[in-house]
Amino acid sequence: MKIYGVTGWKNAGKTGLMERLVTEITGRGLSVSTVKHAHHSFDVDQPGRDSYRHRAAGAGExxxxxxTRIALMQELRGAPEPPLADLLTRLSPVDLVLIEGYKRDxxxxxxxxxxxxxNPLIAPDDPTIRAVAADRPGDLAHLDRPVMDLNDTAAIADFILRETGL
Incomplete structure (x- = not known):
C-alpha cells in the first residue's frame, strides 16, 4: 500500500481536497482508503443505541x-493514541491510503x-511536504517545491500518483 498525506491548518481546504482526490483517483480505477486525524474527541455512535450502550458499559471494542457496513469502535480508555504506522496495519490492502492531518508524521x-x-505555511520548515495546493498559487512562487491550484484536483492527483509510482 502506498500512502500520501494532505495536511494544513484549520480551514485550509483539506477535507474538500481529500474528497475530490478520492473521487478522482477511484475514478481512474485505483482503490483508495482514507485516514483522518482529529485533534478533539469525537463519537461516531449515538447515545441510547445498542452499540453505544455496549461501549458505555465498558467494552474495549x-x-x-x-x-452494508462494518464499524469497529475501539475505546482507548486512557491508553496513548496509537502511532499512524500501527493504524495503517489495520486497513485492508488498497492501492493508496490518503491521510488527512498528521502534520508531524x-x-x-x-x-x-x-x-x-x-495561517503561515508549514512547507518551508517541513521537507515531508512535497508540494503545496493553494487558492492563490501565484502568491507562493518563491517556494522551493511545486505549487498547484487547490481546485485543480486532476493535477494534484497526477502529482500524487507520480510520487507514489501508481
Whole structure:
C-alpha cells in the first residue's frame, strides 16, 4: 500500500481536497482508503443505541455489522493514541491510503493552503511536504517545491500518483 498525506491548518481546504482526490483517483480505477486525524474527541455512535450502550458499559471494542457496513469502535480508555504506522496495519490492502492531518508524521504530503485563512505555511520548515495546493498559487512562487491550484484536483492527483509510482 502506498500512502500520501494532505495536511494544513484549520480551514485550509483539506477535507474538500481529500474528497475530490478520492473521487478522482477511484475514478481512474485505483482503490483508495482514507485516514483522518482529529485533534478533539469525537463519537461516531449515538447515545441510547445498542452499540453505544455496549461501549458505555465498558467494552474495549464494539464491532457493529450490517449488510452494508462494518464499524469497529475501539475505546482507548486512557491508553496513548496509537502511532499512524500501527493504524495503517489495520486497513485492508488498497492501492493508496490518503491521510488527512498528521502534520508531524514523516510520510510525504501535500499542504492545502488558503491565503484567506491567515495561517503561515508549514512547507518551508517541513521537507515531508512535497508540494503545496493553494487558492492563490501565484502568491507562493518563491517556494522551493511545486505549487498547484487547490481546485485543480486532476493535477494534484497526477502529482500524487507520480510520487507514489501508481
Amino acid at each position: 464494539v464491532l457493529l455489522v450490517s449488510g 514523516r510520510h510525504p504530503k501535500i499542504e492545502a493552503w488558503r491565503a484567506s485563512a491567515g
